[in-house]
Amino acid sequence: STIVADYRARTPASAALFDRARTLFPSGITHDTRNLDPYPLYVQRAQGSRKWCVDGHEYVDYFGGHGALLLGHGHPAMVEAVQRQAALGTHLGASHELEVRWAELVTQLVPCAEKVRFTSSGTEASHMVLRLARAFTGKLKIVRFMGHFHGWHDQVVAGAVSHYDGGVPVGVLPSIVDLSIVMPTDDVAPTVQLLEERDDIAAVILEPSGASWGQVPLPPGFIQALREVTARRGVLLIFDEVITGFRWSSGGAQGALGITPDLCILAKIVAGGLPGGAVAGRRDIMDLLDFAATRASKREKVGHQGTYNANPLSAAAAVAALQIVASSDACARASATTARLRDAMRQVLVEEGVPWGVYGDASSFHIFANPNGVPVDPATFDPHKLGFRGLKGARDNALVGKIRMALMTEGVDVMPSPGGLVSAVHDGADIDRTAEGLRRALRALKA
Numbered sequence: 001s002t003i004v005a006d007y008r009a010r011t012p013a014s015a016a017l018f019d020r021a022r023t024l025f026p027s028g029i030t031h032d033t034r035n036l037d038p039y040p041l042y043v044q045r046a047q048g049s050r051k052w053c054v055d056g057h058e059y060v061d062y063f064g065g066h067g068a069l070l071l072g073h074g075h076p077a078m079v080e081a082v083q084r085q086a087a088l089g090t091h092l093g094a095s096h097e098l099e100v101r102w103a104e105l106v107t108q109l110v111p112c113a114e115k116v117r118f119t120s121s122g123t124e125a126s127h128m129v130l131r132l133a134r135a136f137t138g139k140l141k142i143v144r145f146m147g148h149f150h151g152w153h154d155q156v157v158a159g160a161v162s163h164y165d166g167g168v169p170v171g172v173l174p175s176i177v178d179l180s181i182v183m184p185t186d187d188v189a190p191t192v193q194l195l196e197e198r199d200d201i202a203a204v205i206l207e208p209s210g211a212s213w214g215q216v217p218l219p220p221g222f223i224q225a226l227r228e229v230t231a232r233r234g235v236l237l238i239f240d241e242v243i244t245g246f247r248w249s250s251g252g253a254q255g256a257l258g259i260t261p262d263l264c265i266l267a268k269i270v271a272g273g274l275p276g277g278a279v280a281g282r283r284d285i286m287d288l289l290d291f292a293a294t295r296a297s298k299r300e301k302v303g304h305q306g307t308y309n310a311n312p313l314s315a316a317a318a319v320a321a322l323q324i325v326a327s328s329d330a331c332a333r334a335s336a337t338t339a340r341l342r343d344a345m346r347q348v349l350v351e352e353g354v355p356w357g358v359y360g361d362a363s364s365f366h367i368f369a370n371p372n373g374v375p376v377d378p379a380t381f382d383p384h385k386l387g388f389r390g391l392k393g394a395r396d397n398a399l400v401g402k403i404r405m406a407l408m409t410e411g412v413d414v415m416p417s418p419g420g421l422v423s424a425v426h427d428g429a430d431i432d433r434t435a436e437g438l439r440r441a442l443r444a445l446k447a
């Protein structure tokens with residue numbers, strides 16, 4: 001198609017790098033999400049809301065470091081903090097002051113966070129939080145939700161990134177998959193009933209935004225109903241705030257919703273754009289990780305290791321980022337910009353007569369590209385009417401690839417939902433460029 005031909009014509013240096021990469025990496029990539037046919041874009045540098053590919057073209061960036069960069073690329077406070085720490089030591093093999101300051105900021109900002117442990121990624125935090133929930137309750141089963149992503153370890157992938165109709169993803173231990181129960185989200189009633197009936201459930205974990213940071217929003221009252229039944233039944237409620245933490249509000253989705261989980265996991269923004277994650281929550285649960293507390297309670301301590309836990313470089317970036325989140329309107333600014341961006345994109349769909357939808361919460365947006373051609377009026381599009389199957393189950397990878405390439409040709413890089421996570425430094429010029437880019441991309445897709 002001309003979209004692929006235009007992409008190829010603009011990006012010969014990316015093509016050349018991919019020729020080397022594909023002999024080295026399976027599919028030529030290091031993260032499944034970066035897969036793009038015929039080849040991914042290679043990015044050389046980034047600043048603020050923009051990034052530049054190896055062929056020198058400029059893009060409005062909506063990847064935002066997979067959501068880690070609420071303050072945009074290369075924020076001076078972060079650059080300074082990381083440079084200073086790199087000179088002092090990248091790994092001290094010891095406790096250090098910045099980890100204390102980092103945890104003070106997390107407990108100050110996040111409502112459920114009475115105590116914290118740092119990890120190296122969201123996946124590790126997810127692994128740890130489930131271990132902690134099982135240890136605390138003495139129960140084995142975990143309730144999860146269709147399409148909700150909690151990282152790539154064995155306990156959470158079935159029904160989250162694949163196998164929506166059941167079954168065990170290849171290479172994953174079937175005995176582990178059997179320990180989680182994947183529930184639908186179109187209605188909370190079946191989950192409430194399950195929690196009423198069973199006594200073997202340790203925890204319920206969910207993305208409080210709905211699957212994939214809100215690509216499949218939850219019905220009103222869903223989380224409140226879970227909070228009520230889990231509290232009554234002695235089941236732990238865990239929010240996966242890896243994306244929503246410090247983004248939905250400075251206190252995450254729990255701050256925005258006014259609903260406090262027992263535990264939460266954090267990553268991305270929590271580490272200021274460097275690798276890192278955290279488990280945070282109720283003191284009595286977190287104290288299962290504590291030597292003295294478990295000696296006193298005569299309970300077995302939960303183990304936790306990790307070479308890069310609270311590493312000084314991540315801690316330096318994290319403290320710089322969270323101090324800004326705590327003392328400025330960064331979250332609110334990013335959300336306000338994104339509301340204007342969603343309106344501008346919606347307006348383009350209306351003007352171009354394209355039956356798609358644009359939606360999202362806080363500083364996120366999703367484009368519903370209507371793979372099955374259901375009747376949609378972009379001016380009144382309501383994702384709640386489509387449910388999981390209509391919004392996520394219907395994903396058309398070839399169509400999404402074309403949309404992404406058409407937008408890249410117009411200088412806009414969106415995530416493959418397709419959608420994006422917006423920073424506090426995106427501005428009116430980014431919105432205008434994105435809206436015009438979308439208009440030209442839609443015309444190219446029609447041609």
Ligand code: PLP
Pocket residue numbers: 066121122123124126149150151152207213240241242243267268277
């Ligand atoms: N949970 C959610 C909601 C995520 O979006 C992600 C990553 O995108 C993870 C967990 C896993 O985090 P990480 O990629 O740091 O392992």
